[in-house]
Amino acid sequence: xxxxxxxxxDDVQIIMALKLLLKPLKFNVxxxxxxxxxxxxxxxxxxxxxxxxxxxxxxxxxxxEGLALIAELKQLDELLPIVVMTGYSSVDIAVDVMKQGASxxxxxPWGNDRLLSILxxxxxxxxxxxxxxxxxxxxxxxxxxxxTPKSNIVAHSAxxxxxxxxxxKLALSDMNIMLTGENGCGKSMFADYIHRCSPRQPQSFxxxxxxxxxxxxxxxxxxxxxxxxxxxxxxxxxxxxxxAEQGSIFLDEIANIPLSQQAKLLRVLEEHEFEKLGSSKxxxxxxxxISATNSPLDVLISxxxxxxxxxxxxxxxxxxxxxxxxxxxxxxxxxxxxLAQHNQKYQLSVIGFDEDAILALxxxxxxxxxxxxxxxxxxxxxxxxxxxxxxxxxxxxxxxxPENIGITSLFEQGTLDDIECELIKQRMAKFDNKxxxxxxxxxxxRSAYYRRLEKYxx
Numbered sequence: 001x002x003x004x005x006x007x008x009x010d011d012v013q014i015i016m017a018l019k020l021l022l023k024p025l026k027f028n029v030x031x032x033x034x035x036x037x038x039x040x041x042x043x044x045x046x047x048x049x050x051x052x053x054x055x056x057x058x059x060x061x062x063x064x065e066g067l068a069l070i071a072e073l074k075q076l077d078e079l080l081p082i083v084v085m086t087g088y089s090s091v092d093i094a095v096d097v098m099k100q101g102a103s104x105x106x107x108x109p110w111g112n113d114r115l116l117s118i119l120x121x122x123x124x125x126x127x128x129x130x131x132x133x134x135x136x137x138x139x140x141x142x143x144x145x146x147x148t149p150k151s152n153i154v155a156h157s158a159x160x161x162x163x164x165x166x167x168x169k170l171a172l173s174d175m176n177i178m179l180t181g182e183n184g185c186g187k188s189m190f191a192d193y194i195h196r197c198s199p200r201q202p203q204s205f206x207x208x209x210x211x212x213x214x215x216x217x218x219x220x221x222x223x224x225x226x227x228x229x230x231x232x233x234x235x236x237x238x239x240x241x242x243x244a245e246q247g248s249i250f251l252d253e254i255a256n257i258p259l260s261q262q263a264k265l266l267r268v269l270e271e272h273e274f275e276k277l278g279s280s281k282x283x284x285x286x287x288x289x290i291s292a293t294n295s296p297l298d299v300l301i302s303x304x305x306x307x308x309x310x311x312x313x314x315x316x317x318x319x320x321x322x323x324x325x326x327x328x329x330x331x332x333x334x335x336x337x338x339l340a341q342h343n344q345k346y347q348l349s350v351i352g353f354d355e356d357a358i359l360a361l362x363x364x365x366x367x368x369x370x371x372x373x374x375x376x377x378x379x380x381x382x383x384x385x386x387x388x389x390x391x392x393x394x395x396x397x398x399x400x401x402p403e404n405i406g407i408t409s410l411f412e413q414g415t416l417d418d419i420e421c422e423l424i425k426q427r428m429a430k431f432d433n434k435x436x437x438x439x440x441x442x443x444x445x446r447s448a449y450y451r452r453l454e455k456y457x458x
Contacts, residue, residue: 002026002027002028003027003028003048003049003123004027004028004030004045004046004047004048005022005027005028005029005030005047005048005049005050005051005119006030006032006038006041006042006047006049006050006051006052007029007030007031007032007050007051007052008031008032008033008034008035008037008038008050008051008052008053008069009031009033009052009053009085010033010034010053010056011053014053014108015031015033018051019031021112021115021116025116030045030047033056034056035056035065035066035068035069035072038050038052038069038073039069039072039073039076042073042076042077042080042281043076043280043281044280044281044282045281045282046077046281046283047077047080048081048123048126049080049081049082049083049119049122049123049126050073050080050081050082050083051083051085051119052066052069052070052073052082052083052084052085053066053084053085053086054066054067054084054085054086054097055086055087063086063096063097066084066086066097067096067097067100070082070084070097070100070101070102071100071101073101074100074101076281077281078236079126079129080126081103081104081122081123081125081126082101082102082103083102083103083104083105083106083115083118083119083122084097084102084104084105084106085105085106085107085108085110086107086108087107087108103122103125104118104122106118153186153189153190153193154330154333154334154337155330156329156330156333157327157328157329157330158329159322159326159327160322160327160330163319163321163322164193166319167190167193167194167197167319168197170194170317170319171193171194171195171197171198172197172198172199174288175316175317176269176288176289176290176291176313176314176315176316176317177194177289177290177291177315177316177317177318177319178254178290178291178292178293178314178315178317178318178319179191179290179291179292179293179318179319179320179321180292180293180294180318180319180320180321181292181294181320181321181322181323182294182323182367182369182457183294183368183369183371184368184369184370184371184372185321185322185323185324185369185370186321186369186370186371187252187292187294187321188207188250188252188292190319190321191207191248191250191252191290191292192205192207192250194248194290195247195248195250195288195290198248198288200246200247200248200288203244203245203246203247203248204243204244204245204246204247204248205244205247205248205250206240206243206244206247206248206249206250207249207250207252208221208222208240208249208250208251208252209252209253210251210252210253210254210256210257211252211253211256215258215260215261218257218258218261218264219261219264219277220233220237220239220277221239221240222239222240222241222264222265223239223241223242223264223268223274223275223276223277224236224237224238224239224242224276224277225237225239225276225277225278225279226276226277226278226279228278229276229277229278229279230277230278233277233278236276237276239274239276241268241274241285241287242283242285244287245285245286245287246286246287247287247288248287248288248289248290249287249288249289249290250290250291250292251289251290251291251292252291252292253292253293253294254291254292254293254314255293255295255297255300255306259304259305259306259307262306262307262310263307265310266307266309266310266313268285269289269310269313269314270313272284272285272286273285289314291314291315296447296450296451296453296454297311298446298447298450299446299447299450299451302447320433323366323369324366324369324370324372324373325364325365325366328362331361331362331366331373332353332358332361332362334370334373334374335353335361335373335377336352336353338373338374338377338378339352339353339377339381339389342377342378342381343381346381346382348381349387350381350384350387350388350389351387351388352388352389353388353389353390354388354389354390354391356390356391357388357389357390357391357393357394359391360391360394360396361373361394361396364396367457376394376395376396377389379395380393380394380395383395417456420452420456421456421458423442424438424442424452424453424456424458425458427441427442428458435449435450
């Protein structure tokens with residue numbers, strides 16, 4: 001791995017000697033010949049270590065310029081290791097530079113092995129501190145947000161087995177994935193599954209509910225801020241993208257990002273770099289992006305509420321998570337899984353479901369999908385009076401109109417909405433839920449088609 005080093009010294013021969021020493025180790029060397037130039041470079045980018053001289057004028061031996069430079073570099077990056085070198089060594093100077101924030105001290109002329117050892121040790125220490133800070137920030141984040149579910153995905157239906165197989169293949173790539181689907185169908189769980197199947201699995205998976213981040217805090221939450229960036233910024237904060245470095249970030253409810261902040265997210269996705277709020281220093285990022293929405297983004301784009309160019313960056317590939325009513329073979333395995341979880345949680349011993357309850361579960365439309373099923377099972381185990389849950393315990397309201405009733409029967413007993421809903425369902429099945437073909441066959445615009453999907457909760 002290439003490391004970046006900032007060298008500050010006004011002696012050209014010293015600079016040339018250091019470049020020759022560091023070249024075989026493939027250091028990315030940036031040279032400054034004045035303190036002002038060093039500060040300019042440090043303000044624009046992040047370095048793994050700084051190697052600086054204390055004196056910058058031939059007739060100066062006080063080291064005051066170097067001491068001031070240490071303090072200002074630390075203001076820019078408190079984690080930056082600073083190694084000081086000077087031709088005038090004394091115990092007092094060594095104490096002063098360490099008090100000011102330097103990490104180590106070498107005297108000119110230096111021993112090559114010792115200098116290289118010091119630089120490597122300081123780089124390693126910085127990496128450890130950064131990991132520690134990220135871990136602390138991540139633990140704080142997990143203590144204030146509900147973590148992504150880590151339970152195994154139940155996939156008994158052919159539809160779900162096919163979906164998992166597709167996700168496992170996509171996980172091996174770095175392309176951005178957008179998950180679409182109704183509320184409660186488990187998009188966050190599938191995002192976590194993609195991360196766990198990817199080469200990034202050893203690194204962080206950071207989930208962010210975009211609907212819970214206010215417009216005023218967007219930059220601070222997503223990109224972090226430096227101390228003093230605003231009135232209450234008493235310490236430096238690590239943003240979500242930095243927390244997810246070399247891992248995956250999951251942006252849930254992506255449609256809720258304020259329009260004013262969408263351009264900032266677009267720039268990060270295009271250029272793979274960002275700046276903390278209050279800082280001009282650009283940081284690069286290596287993050288796998290997964291997003292999710294249950295909103296028709298095409299409609300939001302037509303209403304100028306969502307940027308089309310941002311959508312193109314988010315959905316390199318779009319994966320639809322099927323609702324529970326399309327995966328009937330998974331309903332009972334899911335119900336039994338939830339029953340086991342709640343039995344363990346509440347120290348109960350409900351064995352299962354009777355035949356009437358099973359039939360009711362399979363016939364219900366599940367507008368709340370897997371989340372609704374989980375809550376329903378949790379409620380039913382407290383309402384049942386035996387070791388089996390019956391249909392009455394579930395409290396389900398199964399629709400009077402059978403699911404597969406034909407259009408002809410609906411003409412006789414259904415409302416206009418019933419007829420339209422059934423027609424749309426049949427066309428969706430015919431065209432394998434492909435929006436463009438379905439809406440064209442119905443003679444609808446895409447926006448009109450999505451409005452009907454939302455109206456009938458399809």
